[in-house]
Amino acid sequence: MEPVVGDAGTGARGVNESSAVEGVSTDGMTPVSAADVIRAHALTKIFDAAGSRTVALEDADLAVRAGEFVSLIGPSGCGKTTLLRLVADLEAPTSGELEVTGRSAADARLARAYGYVFQSPVLYDWRTVQGNVMLPLEIMGFDRAERRRRAFDLLAMVGLGDFANRYPWQLSGGMQQRVSIARALAFDPKLLLMDEPFGALDEITREALNLELLRIWAATRKTILFVTHSISEAVFLSTRIVVMTARPGKIERVIDVDLPQPRGAETREYPRFFELEREVRESLRGTH
Amino acid sequence: MLATLLALVALGYPLALAFGLPLANRDRGDVRKWIQETAVAQAPDDLTPLLAGTGLVATADGERLAETSVAVLERRPLGHGAEDVAALTEAAAGAPLLVLSDPWGRPAEGVVAAPAAVLDGGLLAAALHALYLGEGRLVPGSLPSRERPDGQRTRFTFPASDAAGPVLVNGERLAAGAGFSEDGAAVVLARPAPFGADVRRMTGDAAILDAGAGTIALADEHGGGDVRSALAIVRLAERLEGASDGENRRFAAARTRLLDVDPSRVLMVEDRPLSAEAERPAERIDGVVRRVTFPSAAGVVVVDDVPLEPGVHYTRDGTSVVLTSPPPRNARVRQYPGAFLADPASGTFLLAEAPGPGERVWAERYTFHARPGCGETLLECFYALPQHPVPYPHWIAAGIVPFFSKYPVADERNALRATLYTTLGTLAALALGAAVGVLLAVNFVLMRPLEKAVFPWVIASQTVPIIALVPVLLLVLGNAGITIQTSIIPTALIGAYIAFFPVVVGTVKGLRSVDPLALDLMRSYAATPVHVFLKVRFPAAVPFLFTSLKLGTAAALVGALVAETESNNRRGLGFQILGQVQSGNVADVWILLLVSSLLGIGLVAVVGVAERLLAPWRRP
Numbered sequence: 001m002e003p004v005v006g007d008a009g010t011g012a013r014g015v016n017e018s019s020a021v022e023g024v025s026t027d028g029m030t031p032v033s034a035a036d037v038i039r040a041h042a043l044t045k046i047f048d049a050a051g052s053r054t055v056a057l058e059d060a061d062l063a064v065r066a067g068e069f070v071s072l073i074g075p076s077g078c079g080k081t082t083l084l085r086l087v088a089d090l091e092a093p094t095s096g097e098l099e100v101t102g103r104s105a106a107d108a109r110l111a112r113a114y115g116y117v118f119q120s121p122v123l124y125d126w127r128t129v130q131g132n133v134m135l136p137l138e139i140m141g142f143d144r145a146e147r148r149r150r151a152f153d154l155l156a157m158v159g160l161g162d163f164a165n166r167y168p169w170q171l172s173g174g175m176q177q178r179v180s181i182a183r184a185l186a187f188d189p190k191l192l193l194m195d196e197p198f199g200a201l202d203e204i205t206r207e208a209l210n211l212e213l214l215r216i217w218a219a220t221r222k223t224i225l226f227v228t229h230s231i232s233e234a235v236f237l238s239t240r241i242v243v244m245t246a247r248p249g250k251i252e253r254v255i256d257v258d259l260p261q262p263r264g265a266e267t268r269e270y271p272r273f274f275e276l277e278r279e280v281r282e283s284l285r286g287t288h
Numbered sequence: 289m290l291a292t293l294l295a296l297v298a299l300g301y302p303l304a305l306a307f308g309l310p311l312a313n314r315d316r317g318d319v320r321k322w323i324q325e326t327a328v329a330q331a332p333d334d335l336t337p338l339l340a341g342t343g344l345v346a347t348a349d350g351e352r353l354a355e356t357s358v359a360v361l362e363r364r365p366l367g368h369g370a371e372d373v374a375a376l377t378e379a380a381a382g383a384p385l386l387v388l389s390d391p392w393g394r395p396a397e398g399v400v401a402a403p404a405a406v407l408d409g410g411l412l413a414a415a416l417h418a419l420y421l422g423e424g425r426l427v428p429g430s431l432p433s434r435e436r437p438d439g440q441r442t443r444f445t446f447p448a449s450d451a452a453g454p455v456l457v458n459g460e461r462l463a464a465g466a467g468f469s470e471d472g473a474a475v476v477l478a479r480p481a482p483f484g485a486d487v488r489r490m491t492g493d494a495a496i497l498d499a500g501a502g503t504i505a506l507a508d509e510h511g512g513g514d515v516r517s518a519l520a521i522v523r524l525a526e527r528l529e530g531a532s533d534g535e536n537r538r539f540a541a542a543r544t545r546l547l548d549v550d551p552s553r554v555l556m557v558e559d560r561p562l563s564a565e566a567e568r569p570a571e572r573i574d575g576v577v578r579r580v581t582f583p584s585a586a587g588v589v590v591v592d593d594v595p596l597e598p599g600v601h602y603t604r605d606g607t608s609v610v611l612t613s614p615p616p617r618n619a620r621v622r623q624y625p626g627a628f629l630a631d632p633a634s635g636t637f638l639l640a641e642a643p644g645p646g647e648r649v650w651a652e653r654y655t656f657h658a659r660p661g662c663g664e665t666l667l668e669c670f671y672a673l674p675q676h677p678v679p680y681p682h683w684i685a686a687g688i689v690p691f692f693s694k695y696p697v698a699d700e701r702n703a704l705r706a707t708l709y710t711t712l713g714t715l716a717a718l719a720l721g722a723a724v725g726v727l728l729a730v731n732f733v734l735m736r737p738l739e740k741a742v743f744p745w746v747i748a749s750q751t752v753p754i755i756a757l758v759p760v761l762l763l764v765l766g767n768a769g770i771t772i773q774t775s776i777i778p779t780a781l782i783g784a785y786i787a788f789f790p791v792v793v794g795t796v797k798g799l800r801s802v803d804p805l806a807l808d809l810m811r812s813y814a815a816t817p818v819h820v821f822l823k824v825r826f827p828a829a830v831p832f833l834f835t836s837l838k839l840g841t842a843a844a845l846v847g848a849l850v851a852e853t854e855s856n857n858r859r860g861l862g863f864q865i866l867g868q869v870q871s872g873n874v875a876d877v878w879i880l881l882l883v884s885s886l887l888g889i890g891l892v893a894v895v896g897v898a899e900r901l902l903a904p905w906r907r908p
């Protein structure tokens with residue numbers, strides 16, 4: 001198990017001994033593990049709007065290793081989305097250091113290092129399901145045959161092989177979200193950033209998609225940074241859970257999830273599952 | 289859709305009545321539009337037996353009426369029972385009355401069977417208006433053939449198309465079918481007419497064959513009744529009311545309304561006719577001259593239809609008249625030597641000289657308004673309206689085919705051609721407007737400062753009233769060497785001028801309508817601005833673009849019609865609308881309205897179809 005990297009109270013503890021020191025960060029001060037896909041140090045984001053100043057994220061330290069499934073959980077407004085957007089270079093940090101796949105977040109974005117899945121599917125109405133999945137491939141200059149092959153494979157993988165030529169409005173919410181995941185996987189990024197992707201879905205659909213996501217994760221060996229506000233979802237999916245607190249947004253605690261892999265419906269029945277749930281819940285309660 | 293159409297059509301009928309009936313009522317009440325009839329009367333002396341005193345019946349005793357005359361009311365001869373005498377009284381109070389001074393001629397023998405009837409005692413020419421079969425009046429009339437019979441010819445034509453009765457050859461009546469057959473406007477006789485024979489065709493109920501011998505032919509073989517004639521017609525004279533005391537010069541035709549212009553009217557004082565001719569002065573009325581000379585030495589002097597008072601406004605010295613003040617330049621100065629119609633509304637005449645005590649003033653001949661020209665009932669008048677502001681829908685429908693085939697297709701006034709021309713102009717306007725609109729919108733979205741600088745002008749362009757702008761634009765185009773009367777350029781430019789606005793607004797809104805997350809997603813793909821524009825912004829704007837194109841289509845059509853109208857471009861619908869309005873052709877105006885609105889609907893529908901084809905992702 002990879003140990004916790006960040007602690008909001010004491011600041012950075014540095015890189016864990018077990019991580020091989022293979023390089024240095026851009027400022028040349030902090031050693032970096034080559035296997036760290038995301039590495040944040042004292043990451044702070046302050047929104048300065050006219051008259052109001054919001055500390056969305058303060059002093060966040062986090063390291064995510066390749067192949068990990070890390071969940072961010074915390075009350076609304078604790079900076080989960082902000083952290084994700086900083087990693088995605090959709091926002092610029094106010095201060096702190098951030099590396100994604102071993103380079104700056106901007107370079108990582110330009111290198112198309114991650115796929116992003118929003119809470120809403122954000123499908124393009126004017127494209128068919130297949131067209132939506134192929135969009136990033138078009139932009140990235142994949143040839144036509146390759147685009148078609150990948151879209152076909154990914155849609156089959158998310159169970160929408162028969163819906164390739166439908167338009168988004170003809171699909172249910174769960175199906176739309178699966179298209180959105182397929183699209184994020186289309187160009188085969190190492191890292192998947194998912195911001196409450198199943199937040200708007202009903203419990204049954206959500207659990208089905210959870211299983212599916214685990215299957216995809218296992219099959220593709222992606223690194224996933226996953227935002228959720230559901231405790232059981234976080235425990236069920238993650239290898240580690242990052243518990244955050246609000247106002248200002250901080251990382252409260254990181255919990256290792258030592259449930260065995262591969263996980264299935266029976267995982268939810270393990271006593272350890274309930275213990276972990278309680279642990280997360282208590283951490284969250286402690287944040288009040 | 290169909291139900292709406294039917295409802296609209298059904299609505300057309302009450303609307304047509306609601307707009308037409310007030311006009312019909314006005315027509316019926318407007319005396320000037322009444323049918324005029326002229327009455328000719330005999331001298332009062334001749335009427336004395338019938339007309340002693342003020343009322344007709346008060347003195348016309350039944351015995352005398354029976355002996356000497358037959359009264360006719362509305363073409364129906366009156367008997368002398370109490371009922372008919374009452375009817376006569378009533379009629380005498382209103383319209384002039386026809387009185388036949390002699391009893392009926394005796395019934396003709398064998399009228400019914402014989403082709404021609406011989407009336408005992410012969411006919412006087414004056415009696416031709418009073419020929420009766422039973423109680424129905426016969427209208428006589430026949431026309432001789434155009435061709436002269438040469439003993440061979442069987443085909444004859446007649447000068448008027450209303451000659452539709454039997455054909456007479458030397459007084460012998462030929463029956464249709466056996467005797468002759470119709471061939472278009474001509475008739476073909478079964479046997480050739482003898483050389484030099486009299487071939488004629490009847491236009492009325494009867495033909496006078498020989499007035500001296502009293503021979504007539506009847507058009508129909510009537511089943512019964514006597515053929516009778518009246519030998520003479522006497523009409524009541526119109527007596528003018530007013531005191532004949534040697535001083536009064538004002539008399540009024542109270543019984544019958546007079547016409548403003550009545551050239552045939554002759555006023556009489558006893559048996560002396562009063563001249564109705566107006567006399568012009570010998571001098572030019574230049575605003576200075578006061579002395580004017582007329583041909584007669586007496587008369588009513590009138591300046592601009594206002595009669596002058598002798599001694600007050602003028603003094604007379606024989607034929608010359610000296611006015612107290614000079615009449616204005618070019619004033620109408622006239623002298624009426626007999627009488628002057630001072631007030632047509634009340635029928636008041638001003639006589640040049642006052643009649644002597646007891647002298648009767650009367651009109652020997654006068655025209656009067658007999659009855660409404662449009663018809664007896666309001667509905668008849670409605671149907672007789674020269675133009676209906678809202679025609680019955682089926683009248684409009686019936687006019688469509690003639691309207692479109694009025695001119696051959698090769699003629700530029702052909703309605704179908706005009707429709708196509710305007711369609712073309714509108715499409716050109718739309719294409720131009722859409723191109724300019726989209727281009728502006730794209731630049732606005734890409735360069736905010738440009739939008740800040742230019743957008744107020746775009747709005748200002750639409751606040752300029754198009755109707756004021758068009759002439760200026762036409763002037764500019766004309767000076768640029770474009771023949772605006774035949775060019776499609778003004779149509780396209782003006783249509784585009786108003787069509788581009790909704791396109792700009794809609795497209796800007798569309799390009800900005802993109803979900804911010806959709807843009808974030810493009811950022812996460814490290815997409816270039818060109819990709820963002822082509823793959824996200826533009827497709828997202830397409831539904832907005834089509835909505836604004838629909839608005840733009842309607843606007844382009846309006847612009848095209850206005851341009852065609854103002855540039856006098858004879859090739860388009862706009863000019864036709866203007867032309868039909870000016871020529872008062874209401875049904876055609878409605879057809880043009882229909883055509884242009886169908887054109888609008890059709891073009892918008894075409895845009896809709898294009899949207900379905902090009903943007904099929906929209907929820908239906």
Ligand SMILES: Nc1ncnc2c1ncn2[C@@H]1O[C@H](COP(=O)(O)OP(=O)(O)O)[C@@H](O)[C@H]1O
Binds near residue numbers: 047048083
């Ligand atoms: N673009 C922004 N401008 C100003 N404040 C923002 C912006 N985005 C997020 N915030 C604020 O930052 C805080 C953290 O937001 P967020 O990361 O969205 O929280 P959550 O954990 O619910 O995803 C909130 O208080 C939010 O109001």
Ligand SMILES: [Mg+2]
Binds near residue numbers: 080082
């Ligand atoms: Mg959030």
